[in-house]
Amino acid sequence: MKVNVEIDCTPLEARQFFGLPDVSPMQNAVMDKMQQQVMANIEKVSPESLIQSWFTFDPKIAERFQDMFVTMAGLGGMGKKDK
Secondary structure, three states, rough: OOOOOOOOOOOOHHHHOOOOOHHHHHHHHHHHHHHHHHHHHHHHHHHHEEEEEEEEOOOHHHHOOOOHHHOOOOOOOHHHHHH
């Protein structure tokens, strides 16, 4: 014998039927806290703030970045080809 029972209810109605607690206030509080943290950290990863933090660490970092890009482009080692 095969019996199929189909119940059409929302998750909230199912939780109430089984006597489970309503966790939506806690979920809302957690999501609000996460949203506040994300919004606070967005400013820290903006391109302007990243570059500012990189260049305030070492005054010669701009020259080092320039040297690195020149080397990566293959323009920095022209004199070393004479072997």
